[in-house]
Amino acid sequence: MSRQPSEVIRLDLPARHSYLHLLSETIAELLRQVGADNETLIYNVQLAAHEVCTNIVSHAYRNRRDGEGRIHITLTLYPQPPRIEIELHDTGETFDPELVPQPNLSEAQIHGYGLFLIRHLMDKVSYTSLPDGNRWHLVKHLS
Amino acid sequence: MEIKPRTVGNVAVLAIEGRFDANTAPPVQHWLEQATATPGARVLVDLTETTFVDSTALATLVSAMKRCQQGKGEFALCGLRRPVLMIFELTRLDKAFNIFVDSEHALAVLNA
Numbered sequence: 340m341s342r343q344p345s346e347v348i349r350l351d352l353p354a355r356h357s358y359l360h361l362l363s364e365t366i367a368e369l370l371r372q373v374g375a376d377n378e379t380l381i382y383n384v385q386l387a388a389h390e391v392c393t394n395i396v397s398h399a400y401r402n403r404r405d406g407e408g409r410i411h412i413t414l415t416l417y418p419q420p421p422r423i424e425i426e427l428h429d430t431g432e433t434f435d436p437e438l439v440p441q442p443n444l445s446e447a448q449i450h451g452y453g454l455f456l457i458r459h460l461m462d463k464v465s466y467t468s469l470p471d472g473n474r475w476h477l478v479k480h481l482s
Numbered sequence: 483m484e485i486k487p488r489t490v491g492n493v494a495v496l497a498i499e500g501r502f503d504a505n506t507a508p509p510v511q512h513w514l515e516q517a518t519a520t521p522g523a524r525v526l527v528d529l530t531e532t533t534f535v536d537s538t539a540l541a542t543l544v545s546a547m548k549r550c551q552q553g554k555g556e557f558a559l560c561g562l563r564r565p566v567l568m569i570f571e572l573t574r575l576d577k578a579f580n581i582f583v584d585s586e587h588a589l590a591v592l593n594a
Contacts, residue, residue: 356505382565447578
C-alpha cells in the first residue's frame with residue numbers, strides 16, 4: 340500500500356457538536372475532488388468520522404467545560420490503492436472500546452449504535468489509548 | 483436544520499430539513515415528547531429533506547417510537563434517502579419502524 344498521499348487536510352476543531360458539520364463538509368469536498376462522488380460512500384465516511392467525534396465530545400471530554408477540548412483531525416487521500424484515511428486525536432479521558440457492548444440488533448435500542456456504525460461503515464478501524472489521550476484511525480477504500 | 487410541524491387529520495407530522503444529529507436533536511426530541519405524550523397519538527416524522535442522521539438521531543426516534551407504542555399510538559417515518567435508509571438497514575431499525583416511501587402514503591395509512 341502506498342504511503343505517499345495525494346491530498347492532506349488537517350482540522351483542529353473545538354470539541355463541540357455544533358462544529359462537526361465542518362468535518363462532514365470537508366470529507367464530502369475531499370472525496371468529490373478525486374471523483375469519489377458516490378452519495379452512500381460519502382455519507383458512510385461522514386457518519387463514521389462524525390460518530391468518533393460525538394464519542395469524543397460526549398465521553399472523552401465529558402468532564403471538561405463545553406468546548407474546552409479540541410479534536411485534531413487529519414484526512415489523507417492515498418492513490419494506491421485509492422483510499423481515505425482519517426486520524427482523530429483528542430486529549431480527553433481514555434476508554435476501552437472492547438468494553439462497549441454490541442447493540443442487540445434483534446430489538447430497537449436507544450443507545451449503543453455509535454461504535455457499531457463506526458466499525459461497520461469503515462474498512463478498518465483502530466483505536467489507541469495514548470498517555471495524553473486517544474487516537475482513532477479509520478480507513479475506507481474508494482474502489 | 484429546520485423543523486416544520488403540522489397536523490394532517492389525526493396525525494402530528496414533523497418534517498426535518500438538513501442535519502438531524504447530536505447538535506440538532508434537542509428541539510426534535512422536545513417536539514416528539516409532546517407529540518407522543520397523548521395516549522393513542524399518531525405521529526409521522528418526515529425525513530424527505532433530512533440530509534444526515536447520526537446515532538443520536540436514531541436514539542431520539544427509537545425513544546419516541548417506544549413512548550408512542552406504550553400509549554397504544556402509532557409512530558411512522560417516511561421519505562428516507564438511500565444513505566439514511568441504509569443506516570436503518572445496517573442497524574436493523576428498518577424492521578422496528580413503520581417506514582413509508584413518502585408522506586402521502588404514510589398519511590393515507592395513519593389517517594385510515
